[in-house]
Amino acid sequence: MTLLNQTTAVRAGIDCDTQYGAVTPPLYLSSNYAFEDLNQPRKYDYSRSGNPTRDILAAALAELEHAAGGVVTATGMGAVNLVLQLLPQGALVVAPHDCYGGTYRLLTTLHDKGAIKVDFVDQNDWSQIHQAIDKKPDLLWIETPSNPLLRVVDIRKLCEAAGPDVLKVVDNTFLSPALQQPITLGADLVVHSTTKYINGHSDVVGGAVLAKTEALAEQVTWWANCIGITASPFDCLLTTRGLRTLNVRMQQHLENTEKIVQFLEQHPAIKKIHYPGLTDHPGHEIAQKQQAHFGAMLSFELRGGYEEVGQLVNNLNYFTLAESLGGVESLICHPATMTHAAMAPEAQLKAGINASLIRLSVGIEAADDLIADLEYGLSRTLLKPVEEKCHVK
Known part of the structure:
Protein backbone atom coordinates (compact mmCIF):
# COMPACT_ATOMS: atom_id res chain seq x y z
CA MET A 1 0.00 0.00 0.00
CA THR A 2 1.39 3.43 -1.02
CA LEU A 3 -0.21 6.59 0.30
CA LEU A 4 -0.03 9.89 -1.54
CA ASN A 5 1.57 12.98 0.05
CA GLN A 6 3.75 11.16 2.54
CA THR A 7 5.21 14.28 4.19
CA THR A 8 3.04 17.30 3.38
CA ALA A 9 0.24 16.51 5.81
CA VAL A 10 2.74 16.06 8.64
CA ARG A 11 4.18 19.53 8.00
CA ALA A 12 0.81 21.33 7.90
CA GLY A 13 1.44 24.72 9.52
CA ILE A 14 4.69 23.65 11.21
CA ASP A 15 7.38 26.35 11.63
CA CYS A 16 5.37 29.08 9.90
CA ASP A 17 5.21 31.58 12.78
CA THR A 18 7.34 34.56 11.71
CA GLN A 19 6.80 36.57 14.90
CA TYR A 20 8.03 34.26 17.65
CA GLY A 21 9.14 31.14 15.81
CA ALA A 22 6.53 28.85 17.38
CA VAL A 23 6.93 25.35 15.96
CA THR A 24 3.18 24.72 15.95
CA PRO A 25 1.15 27.70 14.74
CA PRO A 26 -0.65 29.89 17.29
CA LEU A 27 -4.42 30.11 17.59
CA TYR A 28 -5.83 33.46 16.45
CA LEU A 29 -9.17 33.87 18.17
CA SER A 30 -9.55 37.58 17.51
CA SER A 31 -12.76 38.43 15.68
CA ASN A 32 -11.30 41.61 14.20
CA TYR A 33 -7.93 43.22 13.39
CA ALA A 34 -6.70 46.81 13.61
CA PHE A 35 -6.29 48.88 10.45
CA GLU A 36 -2.85 50.43 9.88
CA ASP A 37 -4.52 53.75 9.04
CA LEU A 38 -7.72 55.14 7.61
CA ASN A 39 -8.64 53.10 4.52
CA GLN A 40 -5.55 50.94 5.06
CA PRO A 41 -6.61 47.47 6.22
CA ARG A 42 -4.01 44.86 6.99
CA LYS A 43 -4.09 41.36 5.45
CA TYR A 44 -6.83 40.46 7.94
CA ASP A 45 -9.62 42.74 9.09
CA TYR A 46 -12.52 40.48 10.18
CA SER A 47 -12.39 36.75 10.92
CA ARG A 48 -15.39 35.81 8.79
CA SER A 49 -13.46 37.15 5.80
CA GLY A 50 -10.07 35.78 6.75
CA ASN A 51 -8.25 34.29 9.70
CA ARG A 244 -0.77 16.02 10.53
CA THR A 245 -1.44 12.38 11.46
CA LEU A 246 -3.57 11.57 8.41
CA ASN A 247 -1.07 9.22 6.78
CA VAL A 248 -0.17 7.21 9.88
CA ARG A 249 -3.82 6.89 10.84
CA MET A 250 -4.76 5.86 7.34
CA GLN A 251 -2.16 3.09 7.30
CA GLN A 252 -3.82 1.45 10.32
CA HIS A 253 -7.33 2.05 8.99
CA LEU A 254 -6.42 0.25 5.78
CA GLU A 255 -4.64 -2.68 7.40
CA ASN A 256 -7.61 -3.29 9.70
CA THR A 257 -10.09 -3.04 6.82
CA GLU A 258 -8.28 -5.65 4.76
CA LYS A 259 -8.41 -8.12 7.67
CA ILE A 260 -12.08 -7.42 8.40
CA VAL A 261 -13.07 -7.92 4.76
CA GLN A 262 -11.27 -11.26 4.74
CA PHE A 263 -13.18 -12.28 7.88
CA LEU A 264 -16.57 -11.19 6.54
CA GLU A 265 -16.02 -13.03 3.25
CA GLN A 266 -16.04 -16.32 5.17
CA HIS A 267 -18.98 -15.65 7.50
CA PRO A 268 -22.28 -17.43 6.73
CA ALA A 269 -24.43 -14.52 8.06
CA ILE A 270 -23.11 -12.18 5.33
CA LYS A 271 -25.06 -12.13 2.09
CA LYS A 272 -22.96 -9.60 0.13
CA ILE A 273 -19.97 -7.31 0.74
CA HIS A 274 -19.57 -3.94 -0.96
CA TYR A 275 -15.85 -3.11 -1.04
CA PRO A 276 -13.76 -2.01 -4.07
CA GLY A 277 -10.81 -4.09 -2.90
CA LEU A 278 -12.63 -7.30 -3.82
CA THR A 279 -11.74 -8.45 -7.33
CA ASP A 280 -15.40 -9.14 -8.16
CA HIS A 281 -16.43 -5.60 -7.22
CA PRO A 282 -17.66 -3.79 -10.40
CA GLY A 283 -15.40 -0.81 -9.69
CA HIS A 284 -12.28 -2.75 -8.70
CA GLU A 285 -10.23 -1.91 -11.81
CA ILE A 286 -11.19 1.77 -11.77
CA ALA A 287 -10.32 2.02 -8.08
CA GLN A 288 -6.93 0.45 -8.77
CA LYS A 289 -6.32 3.11 -11.40
CA GLN A 290 -7.41 6.29 -9.61
CA GLN A 291 -6.97 5.47 -5.91
CA ALA A 292 -3.84 4.80 -3.89
CA HIS A 293 -5.78 2.18 -1.91
CA PHE A 294 -9.32 0.82 -1.72
CA GLY A 295 -10.15 2.70 1.47
CA ALA A 296 -11.34 1.95 5.00
CA MET A 297 -15.09 2.09 4.41
CA LEU A 298 -17.19 -0.93 3.54
CA SER A 299 -20.78 -2.06 3.64
CA PHE A 300 -22.41 -5.46 3.70
CA GLU A 301 -25.85 -7.04 3.59
CA LEU A 302 -26.97 -9.44 6.29
CA ARG A 303 -28.93 -12.59 5.61
CA GLY A 304 -32.01 -11.15 7.24
CA GLY A 305 -33.63 -7.76 7.65
CA TYR A 306 -34.24 -4.94 10.10
CA GLU A 307 -34.69 -7.25 13.11
CA GLU A 308 -31.41 -9.04 12.47
CA VAL A 309 -29.60 -5.72 12.06
CA GLY A 310 -30.89 -4.77 15.51
CA GLN A 311 -29.58 -8.01 16.98
CA LEU A 312 -26.15 -7.39 15.51
CA VAL A 313 -25.68 -3.76 16.57
CA ASN A 314 -26.89 -4.49 20.09
CA ASN A 315 -24.31 -7.23 20.53
CA LEU A 316 -21.28 -5.14 19.56
CA ASN A 317 -18.88 -3.34 21.85
CA TYR A 318 -16.02 -1.99 19.72
CA PHE A 319 -18.27 -0.87 16.84
CA THR A 320 -20.41 2.02 18.04
CA LEU A 321 -23.81 2.60 16.41
CA ALA A 322 -23.41 6.17 15.19
CA GLU A 323 -23.39 8.33 12.09
CA SER A 324 -20.30 9.90 10.53
CA LEU A 325 -17.08 8.10 9.63
CA GLY A 326 -13.32 8.39 9.33
CA GLY A 327 -12.48 8.72 13.03
CA VAL A 328 -10.00 6.63 14.98
CA GLU A 329 -12.92 4.71 16.51
CA SER A 330 -14.86 2.04 14.63
CA LEU A 331 -18.49 2.80 13.80
CA ILE A 332 -21.42 0.81 12.49
CA CYS A 333 -24.32 2.47 10.70
CA HIS A 334 -27.69 1.47 9.26
CA PRO A 335 -27.97 3.80 6.23
CA ALA A 336 -31.69 3.29 5.62
CA THR A 337 -32.62 4.74 9.03
CA MET A 338 -29.58 6.95 9.65
CA THR A 339 -27.38 8.64 7.03
CA HIS A 340 -29.88 8.22 4.18
CA ALA A 341 -33.14 8.54 6.10
CA ALA A 342 -33.83 11.79 4.20
CA MET A 343 -34.25 9.81 0.97
CA ALA A 344 -37.74 8.65 0.09
CA PRO A 345 -38.22 4.86 0.19
CA GLU A 346 -38.37 4.68 -3.61
CA ALA A 347 -35.13 6.68 -3.89
CA GLN A 348 -33.45 4.36 -1.39
CA LEU A 349 -34.60 1.35 -3.37
CA LYS A 350 -33.30 2.86 -6.61
CA ALA A 351 -29.94 3.53 -4.94
CA GLY A 352 -29.73 -0.04 -3.64
CA ILE A 353 -30.20 0.81 0.04
CA ASN A 354 -32.23 -1.85 1.82
CA ALA A 355 -33.11 -2.81 5.38
CA SER A 356 -30.31 -5.37 5.63
CA LEU A 357 -27.53 -3.00 4.50
CA ILE A 358 -24.92 -2.08 7.12
CA ARG A 359 -21.99 0.33 6.75
CA LEU A 360 -18.73 0.08 8.67
CA SER A 361 -16.17 2.80 9.29
CA VAL A 362 -13.14 0.79 10.36
CA GLY A 363 -11.08 2.47 13.08
CA ILE A 364 -7.51 2.00 14.26
CA GLU A 365 -8.13 -0.32 17.22
CA ALA A 366 -6.41 -3.72 17.26
CA ALA A 367 -7.73 -5.71 14.30
CA ASP A 368 -8.09 -8.88 16.37
CA ASP A 369 -10.39 -7.07 18.80
CA LEU A 370 -12.54 -5.71 15.99
CA ILE A 371 -12.88 -9.11 14.36
CA ALA A 372 -13.71 -10.77 17.68
CA ASP A 373 -16.38 -8.14 18.23
CA LEU A 374 -17.96 -8.79 14.85
CA GLU A 375 -17.74 -12.54 15.37
CA TYR A 376 -19.57 -12.22 18.69
CA GLY A 377 -22.29 -10.00 17.24
CA LEU A 378 -22.80 -12.08 14.11
CA SER A 379 -22.88 -15.32 16.10
CA ARG A 380 -25.95 -14.00 17.92
CA THR A 381 -27.61 -12.70 14.79
CA LEU A 382 -30.28 -15.09 13.47
CA LEU A 383 -29.32 -17.55 16.23
CA LYS A 384 -29.95 -16.20 19.72
CA PRO A 385 -31.82 -13.30 21.34
CA VAL A 386 -29.92 -10.19 22.29
CA GLU A 387 -27.88 -10.67 25.47
CA GLU A 388 -25.67 -8.43 27.55
CA LYS A 389 -23.74 -5.81 25.57
CA CYS A 390 -20.51 -5.48 27.53
CA HIS A 391 -18.94 -8.79 26.59
CA VAL A 392 -15.35 -7.76 25.80
CA LYS A 393 -13.00 -7.88 28.72
Whole structure:
Protein backbone atom coordinates (compact mmCIF):
# COMPACT_ATOMS: atom_id res chain seq x y z
CA MET A 1 0.00 0.00 0.00
CA THR A 2 1.39 3.43 -1.02
CA LEU A 3 -0.21 6.59 0.30
CA LEU A 4 -0.03 9.89 -1.54
CA ASN A 5 1.57 12.98 0.05
CA GLN A 6 3.75 11.16 2.54
CA THR A 7 5.21 14.28 4.19
CA THR A 8 3.04 17.30 3.38
CA ALA A 9 0.24 16.51 5.81
CA VAL A 10 2.74 16.06 8.64
CA ARG A 11 4.18 19.53 8.00
CA ALA A 12 0.81 21.33 7.90
CA GLY A 13 1.44 24.72 9.52
CA ILE A 14 4.69 23.65 11.21
CA ASP A 15 7.38 26.35 11.63
CA CYS A 16 5.37 29.08 9.90
CA ASP A 17 5.21 31.58 12.78
CA THR A 18 7.34 34.56 11.71
CA GLN A 19 6.80 36.57 14.90
CA TYR A 20 8.03 34.26 17.65
CA GLY A 21 9.14 31.14 15.81
CA ALA A 22 6.53 28.85 17.38
CA VAL A 23 6.93 25.35 15.96
CA THR A 24 3.18 24.72 15.95
CA PRO A 25 1.15 27.70 14.74
CA PRO A 26 -0.65 29.89 17.29
CA LEU A 27 -4.42 30.11 17.59
CA TYR A 28 -5.83 33.46 16.45
CA LEU A 29 -9.17 33.87 18.17
CA SER A 30 -9.55 37.58 17.51
CA SER A 31 -12.76 38.43 15.68
CA ASN A 32 -11.30 41.61 14.20
CA TYR A 33 -7.93 43.22 13.39
CA ALA A 34 -6.70 46.81 13.61
CA PHE A 35 -6.29 48.88 10.45
CA GLU A 36 -2.85 50.43 9.88
CA ASP A 37 -4.52 53.75 9.04
CA LEU A 38 -7.72 55.14 7.61
CA ASN A 39 -8.64 53.10 4.52
CA GLN A 40 -5.55 50.94 5.06
CA PRO A 41 -6.61 47.47 6.22
CA ARG A 42 -4.01 44.86 6.99
CA LYS A 43 -4.09 41.36 5.45
CA TYR A 44 -6.83 40.46 7.94
CA ASP A 45 -9.62 42.74 9.09
CA TYR A 46 -12.52 40.48 10.18
CA SER A 47 -12.39 36.75 10.92
CA ARG A 48 -15.39 35.81 8.79
CA SER A 49 -13.46 37.15 5.80
CA GLY A 50 -10.07 35.78 6.75
CA ASN A 51 -8.25 34.29 9.70
CA PRO A 52 -4.60 33.15 10.01
CA THR A 53 -5.47 29.84 11.72
CA ARG A 54 -8.08 29.00 9.09
CA ASP A 55 -5.76 29.98 6.25
CA ILE A 56 -3.08 27.54 7.47
CA LEU A 57 -5.53 24.66 7.16
CA ALA A 58 -6.83 25.85 3.78
CA ALA A 59 -3.30 26.14 2.40
CA ALA A 60 -2.35 22.66 3.62
CA LEU A 61 -5.46 21.10 2.10
CA ALA A 62 -4.92 22.95 -1.17
CA GLU A 63 -1.37 21.61 -1.38
CA LEU A 64 -2.53 18.06 -0.66
CA GLU A 65 -5.24 18.27 -3.33
CA HIS A 66 -3.01 20.05 -5.91
CA ALA A 67 -5.38 23.01 -5.79
CA ALA A 68 -4.71 26.70 -6.32
CA GLY A 69 -6.61 27.62 -3.16
CA GLY A 70 -9.69 26.95 -1.14
CA VAL A 71 -11.97 27.68 1.79
CA VAL A 72 -12.57 25.87 5.07
CA THR A 73 -16.25 25.83 6.01
CA ALA A 74 -18.11 25.27 9.27
CA THR A 75 -19.56 21.91 8.11
CA GLY A 76 -19.31 19.47 5.25
CA MET A 77 -22.82 20.38 4.10
CA GLY A 78 -21.71 24.00 4.26
CA ALA A 79 -19.06 23.09 1.70
CA VAL A 80 -21.70 21.53 -0.56
CA ASN A 81 -23.91 24.60 -0.19
CA LEU A 82 -20.96 26.88 -0.95
CA VAL A 83 -20.32 25.17 -4.29
CA LEU A 84 -23.96 25.62 -5.29
CA GLN A 85 -23.64 29.40 -4.81
CA LEU A 86 -21.50 29.48 -7.95
CA LEU A 87 -24.48 28.47 -10.10
CA PRO A 88 -27.01 30.74 -11.82
CA GLN A 89 -30.71 30.58 -11.03
CA GLY A 90 -32.28 27.51 -12.58
CA ALA A 91 -28.94 25.80 -13.26
CA LEU A 92 -28.96 22.11 -14.15
CA VAL A 93 -27.03 19.81 -11.80
CA VAL A 94 -26.25 16.23 -12.76
CA ALA A 95 -25.69 14.17 -9.60
CA PRO A 96 -25.31 10.46 -8.76
CA HIS A 97 -28.50 8.62 -7.89
CA ASP A 98 -26.78 7.13 -4.83
CA CYS A 99 -25.11 10.24 -3.40
CA TYR A 100 -24.83 11.02 0.31
CA GLY A 101 -28.22 11.53 1.93
CA GLY A 102 -27.50 15.09 3.04
CA THR A 103 -26.42 16.10 -0.46
CA TYR A 104 -29.51 14.43 -1.91
CA ARG A 105 -31.75 16.30 0.54
CA LEU A 106 -30.20 19.70 -0.28
CA LEU A 107 -30.31 19.17 -4.05
CA THR A 108 -33.92 17.94 -4.06
CA THR A 109 -35.06 20.76 -1.77
CA LEU A 110 -33.45 23.40 -4.00
CA HIS A 111 -34.97 21.67 -7.01
CA ASP A 112 -38.44 21.77 -5.45
CA LYS A 113 -37.99 25.49 -4.72
CA GLY A 114 -37.06 26.17 -8.33
CA ALA A 115 -33.55 27.37 -7.48
CA ILE A 116 -31.89 24.60 -9.52
CA LYS A 117 -32.82 21.59 -11.60
CA VAL A 118 -31.40 18.20 -10.63
CA ASP A 119 -30.97 15.13 -12.78
CA PHE A 120 -30.01 12.07 -10.69
CA VAL A 121 -28.34 9.42 -12.85
CA ASP A 122 -26.42 6.19 -12.44
CA GLN A 123 -22.94 7.46 -13.27
CA ASN A 124 -21.79 3.96 -14.23
CA ASP A 125 -24.48 3.84 -16.93
CA TRP A 126 -22.97 5.69 -19.86
CA SER A 127 -26.24 5.91 -21.75
CA GLN A 128 -27.61 7.92 -18.81
CA ILE A 129 -24.43 10.01 -18.64
CA HIS A 130 -24.54 10.94 -22.33
CA GLN A 131 -28.23 11.81 -22.12
CA ALA A 132 -27.52 14.03 -19.10
CA ILE A 133 -24.54 15.76 -20.77
CA ASP A 134 -26.62 16.42 -23.88
CA LYS A 135 -28.90 18.58 -21.71
CA LYS A 136 -25.91 20.93 -21.21
CA PRO A 137 -25.70 20.90 -17.40
CA ASP A 138 -23.97 23.61 -15.43
CA LEU A 139 -22.50 21.27 -12.82
CA LEU A 140 -21.54 17.61 -12.66
CA TRP A 141 -21.43 16.25 -9.10
CA ILE A 142 -19.29 13.14 -8.58
CA GLU A 143 -19.02 11.04 -5.43
CA THR A 144 -16.61 8.12 -5.53
CA PRO A 145 -16.57 5.75 -3.74
CA SER A 146 -20.24 6.33 -3.09
CA ASN A 147 -21.92 6.41 0.29
CA PRO A 148 -22.93 3.80 1.43
CA LEU A 149 -22.54 1.21 -1.35
CA LEU A 150 -18.93 2.00 -2.28
CA ARG A 151 -19.69 2.25 -5.98
CA VAL A 152 -16.73 3.58 -7.96
CA VAL A 153 -16.94 5.80 -11.04
CA ASP A 154 -14.18 6.91 -13.40
CA ILE A 155 -13.42 10.53 -12.49
CA ARG A 156 -11.19 11.26 -15.49
CA LYS A 157 -13.63 9.73 -17.98
CA LEU A 158 -16.61 11.60 -16.49
CA CYS A 159 -14.75 14.93 -16.46
CA GLU A 160 -13.67 14.48 -20.07
CA ALA A 161 -17.22 13.60 -21.10
CA ALA A 162 -18.59 16.71 -19.35
CA GLY A 163 -16.16 19.02 -21.14
CA PRO A 164 -14.68 22.39 -20.16
CA ASP A 165 -17.99 24.28 -19.94
CA VAL A 166 -19.35 22.16 -17.08
CA LEU A 167 -18.23 22.73 -13.49
CA LYS A 168 -16.93 19.35 -12.30
CA VAL A 169 -17.05 18.72 -8.55
CA VAL A 170 -15.86 15.63 -6.67
CA ASP A 171 -16.75 14.78 -3.08
CA ASN A 172 -13.50 13.19 -1.84
CA THR A 173 -14.60 12.64 1.77
CA PHE A 174 -14.52 8.83 1.71
CA LEU A 175 -10.84 8.65 0.72
CA SER A 176 -9.14 11.95 1.66
CA PRO A 177 -6.21 13.37 -0.35
CA ALA A 178 -4.03 10.59 1.04
CA LEU A 179 -5.79 8.11 -1.25
CA GLN A 180 -7.28 10.13 -4.12
CA GLN A 181 -6.67 13.53 -5.72
CA PRO A 182 -9.55 14.42 -8.07
CA ILE A 183 -8.05 17.64 -9.44
CA THR A 184 -5.25 15.62 -11.04
CA LEU A 185 -8.00 13.58 -12.72
CA GLY A 186 -9.83 16.56 -14.21
CA ALA A 187 -12.04 17.97 -11.44
CA ASP A 188 -12.49 21.73 -11.02
CA LEU A 189 -13.49 21.58 -7.35
CA VAL A 190 -12.97 19.09 -4.54
CA VAL A 191 -15.32 18.96 -1.57
CA HIS A 192 -14.56 17.45 1.84
CA SER A 193 -16.32 16.90 5.08
CA THR A 194 -13.20 17.53 7.15
CA THR A 195 -15.15 16.04 10.06
CA LYS A 196 -14.11 12.66 8.70
CA TYR A 197 -10.58 11.41 7.87
CA ILE A 198 -8.94 14.84 7.66
CA ASN A 199 -9.64 15.63 11.32
CA GLY A 200 -9.95 11.97 12.21
CA HIS A 201 -10.89 12.21 15.89
CA SER A 202 -14.66 12.82 15.83
CA ASP A 203 -14.40 16.01 17.85
CA VAL A 204 -14.77 18.72 15.18
CA VAL A 205 -17.38 19.32 12.48
CA GLY A 206 -16.11 21.03 9.35
CA GLY A 207 -15.79 21.09 5.58
CA ALA A 208 -13.62 22.39 2.77
CA VAL A 209 -13.81 23.38 -0.89
CA LEU A 210 -10.57 23.29 -2.91
CA ALA A 211 -10.35 24.89 -6.35
CA LYS A 212 -8.24 24.00 -9.38
CA THR A 213 -7.61 27.60 -10.50
CA GLU A 214 -6.95 30.87 -8.72
CA ALA A 215 -9.97 32.45 -10.40
CA LEU A 216 -12.26 29.72 -9.11
CA ALA A 217 -10.66 29.92 -5.66
CA GLU A 218 -11.40 33.65 -5.59
CA GLN A 219 -15.06 33.01 -6.39
CA VAL A 220 -15.36 30.40 -3.67
CA THR A 221 -13.64 32.72 -1.17
CA TRP A 222 -15.96 35.63 -2.07
CA TRP A 223 -19.07 33.53 -1.63
CA ALA A 224 -17.86 32.00 1.64
CA ASN A 225 -17.48 35.47 3.11
CA CYS A 226 -20.76 36.67 1.59
CA ILE A 227 -22.92 33.93 3.11
CA GLY A 228 -20.89 33.62 6.33
CA ILE A 229 -20.06 29.94 6.02
CA THR A 230 -16.41 29.90 7.14
CA ALA A 231 -15.15 27.72 10.00
CA SER A 232 -14.15 28.94 13.46
CA PRO A 233 -10.42 29.35 14.23
CA PHE A 234 -10.47 26.83 17.07
CA ASP A 235 -12.09 24.16 14.89
CA CYS A 236 -9.45 24.83 12.24
CA LEU A 237 -6.66 24.46 14.81
CA LEU A 238 -7.96 21.03 15.87
CA THR A 239 -8.48 19.95 12.27
CA THR A 240 -4.95 20.98 11.30
CA ARG A 241 -3.61 18.97 14.23
CA GLY A 242 -5.60 15.96 13.02
CA LEU A 243 -4.39 16.46 9.45
CA ARG A 244 -0.77 16.02 10.53
CA THR A 245 -1.44 12.38 11.46
CA LEU A 246 -3.57 11.57 8.41
CA ASN A 247 -1.07 9.22 6.78
CA VAL A 248 -0.17 7.21 9.88
CA ARG A 249 -3.82 6.89 10.84
CA MET A 250 -4.76 5.86 7.34
CA GLN A 251 -2.16 3.09 7.30
CA GLN A 252 -3.82 1.45 10.32
CA HIS A 253 -7.33 2.05 8.99
CA LEU A 254 -6.42 0.25 5.78
CA GLU A 255 -4.64 -2.68 7.40
CA ASN A 256 -7.61 -3.29 9.70
CA THR A 257 -10.09 -3.04 6.82
CA GLU A 258 -8.28 -5.65 4.76
CA LYS A 259 -8.41 -8.12 7.67
CA ILE A 260 -12.08 -7.42 8.40
CA VAL A 261 -13.07 -7.92 4.76
CA GLN A 262 -11.27 -11.26 4.74
CA PHE A 263 -13.18 -12.28 7.88
CA LEU A 264 -16.57 -11.19 6.54
CA GLU A 265 -16.02 -13.03 3.25
CA GLN A 266 -16.04 -16.32 5.17
CA HIS A 267 -18.98 -15.65 7.50
CA PRO A 268 -22.28 -17.43 6.73
CA ALA A 269 -24.43 -14.52 8.06
CA ILE A 270 -23.11 -12.18 5.33
CA LYS A 271 -25.06 -12.13 2.09
CA LYS A 272 -22.96 -9.60 0.13
CA ILE A 273 -19.97 -7.31 0.74
CA HIS A 274 -19.57 -3.94 -0.96
CA TYR A 275 -15.85 -3.11 -1.04
CA PRO A 276 -13.76 -2.01 -4.07
CA GLY A 277 -10.81 -4.09 -2.90
CA LEU A 278 -12.63 -7.30 -3.82
CA THR A 279 -11.74 -8.45 -7.33
CA ASP A 280 -15.40 -9.14 -8.16
CA HIS A 281 -16.43 -5.60 -7.22
CA PRO A 282 -17.66 -3.79 -10.40
CA GLY A 283 -15.40 -0.81 -9.69
CA HIS A 284 -12.28 -2.75 -8.70
CA GLU A 285 -10.23 -1.91 -11.81
CA ILE A 286 -11.19 1.77 -11.77
CA ALA A 287 -10.32 2.02 -8.08
CA GLN A 288 -6.93 0.45 -8.77
CA LYS A 289 -6.32 3.11 -11.40
CA GLN A 290 -7.41 6.29 -9.61
CA GLN A 291 -6.97 5.47 -5.91
CA ALA A 292 -3.84 4.80 -3.89
CA HIS A 293 -5.78 2.18 -1.91
CA PHE A 294 -9.32 0.82 -1.72
CA GLY A 295 -10.15 2.70 1.47
CA ALA A 296 -11.34 1.95 5.00
CA MET A 297 -15.09 2.09 4.41
CA LEU A 298 -17.19 -0.93 3.54
CA SER A 299 -20.78 -2.06 3.64
CA PHE A 300 -22.41 -5.46 3.70
CA GLU A 301 -25.85 -7.04 3.59
CA LEU A 302 -26.97 -9.44 6.29
CA ARG A 303 -28.93 -12.59 5.61
CA GLY A 304 -32.01 -11.15 7.24
CA GLY A 305 -33.63 -7.76 7.65
CA TYR A 306 -34.24 -4.94 10.10
CA GLU A 307 -34.69 -7.25 13.11
CA GLU A 308 -31.41 -9.04 12.47
CA VAL A 309 -29.60 -5.72 12.06
CA GLY A 310 -30.89 -4.77 15.51
CA GLN A 311 -29.58 -8.01 16.98
CA LEU A 312 -26.15 -7.39 15.51
CA VAL A 313 -25.68 -3.76 16.57
CA ASN A 314 -26.89 -4.49 20.09
CA ASN A 315 -24.31 -7.23 20.53
CA LEU A 316 -21.28 -5.14 19.56
CA ASN A 317 -18.88 -3.34 21.85
CA TYR A 318 -16.02 -1.99 19.72
CA PHE A 319 -18.27 -0.87 16.84
CA THR A 320 -20.41 2.02 18.04
CA LEU A 321 -23.81 2.60 16.41
CA ALA A 322 -23.41 6.17 15.19
CA GLU A 323 -23.39 8.33 12.09
CA SER A 324 -20.30 9.90 10.53
CA LEU A 325 -17.08 8.10 9.63
CA GLY A 326 -13.32 8.39 9.33
CA GLY A 327 -12.48 8.72 13.03
CA VAL A 328 -10.00 6.63 14.98
CA GLU A 329 -12.92 4.71 16.51
CA SER A 330 -14.86 2.04 14.63
CA LEU A 331 -18.49 2.80 13.80
CA ILE A 332 -21.42 0.81 12.49
CA CYS A 333 -24.32 2.47 10.70
CA HIS A 334 -27.69 1.47 9.26
CA PRO A 335 -27.97 3.80 6.23
CA ALA A 336 -31.69 3.29 5.62
CA THR A 337 -32.62 4.74 9.03
CA MET A 338 -29.58 6.95 9.65
CA THR A 339 -27.38 8.64 7.03
CA HIS A 340 -29.88 8.22 4.18
CA ALA A 341 -33.14 8.54 6.10
CA ALA A 342 -33.83 11.79 4.20
CA MET A 343 -34.25 9.81 0.97
CA ALA A 344 -37.74 8.65 0.09
CA PRO A 345 -38.22 4.86 0.19
CA GLU A 346 -38.37 4.68 -3.61
CA ALA A 347 -35.13 6.68 -3.89
CA GLN A 348 -33.45 4.36 -1.39
CA LEU A 349 -34.60 1.35 -3.37
CA LYS A 350 -33.30 2.86 -6.61
CA ALA A 351 -29.94 3.53 -4.94
CA GLY A 352 -29.73 -0.04 -3.64
CA ILE A 353 -30.20 0.81 0.04
CA ASN A 354 -32.23 -1.85 1.82
CA ALA A 355 -33.11 -2.81 5.38
CA SER A 356 -30.31 -5.37 5.63
CA LEU A 357 -27.53 -3.00 4.50
CA ILE A 358 -24.92 -2.08 7.12
CA ARG A 359 -21.99 0.33 6.75
CA LEU A 360 -18.73 0.08 8.67
CA SER A 361 -16.17 2.80 9.29
CA VAL A 362 -13.14 0.79 10.36
CA GLY A 363 -11.08 2.47 13.08
CA ILE A 364 -7.51 2.00 14.26
CA GLU A 365 -8.13 -0.32 17.22
CA ALA A 366 -6.41 -3.72 17.26
CA ALA A 367 -7.73 -5.71 14.30
CA ASP A 368 -8.09 -8.88 16.37
CA ASP A 369 -10.39 -7.07 18.80
CA LEU A 370 -12.54 -5.71 15.99
CA ILE A 371 -12.88 -9.11 14.36
CA ALA A 372 -13.71 -10.77 17.68
CA ASP A 373 -16.38 -8.14 18.23
CA LEU A 374 -17.96 -8.79 14.85
CA GLU A 375 -17.74 -12.54 15.37
CA TYR A 376 -19.57 -12.22 18.69
CA GLY A 377 -22.29 -10.00 17.24
CA LEU A 378 -22.80 -12.08 14.11
CA SER A 379 -22.88 -15.32 16.10
CA ARG A 380 -25.95 -14.00 17.92
CA THR A 381 -27.61 -12.70 14.79
CA LEU A 382 -30.28 -15.09 13.47
CA LEU A 383 -29.32 -17.55 16.23
CA LYS A 384 -29.95 -16.20 19.72
CA PRO A 385 -31.82 -13.30 21.34
CA VAL A 386 -29.92 -10.19 22.29
CA GLU A 387 -27.88 -10.67 25.47
CA GLU A 388 -25.67 -8.43 27.55
CA LYS A 389 -23.74 -5.81 25.57
CA CYS A 390 -20.51 -5.48 27.53
CA HIS A 391 -18.94 -8.79 26.59
CA VAL A 392 -15.35 -7.76 25.80
CA LYS A 393 -13.00 -7.88 28.72
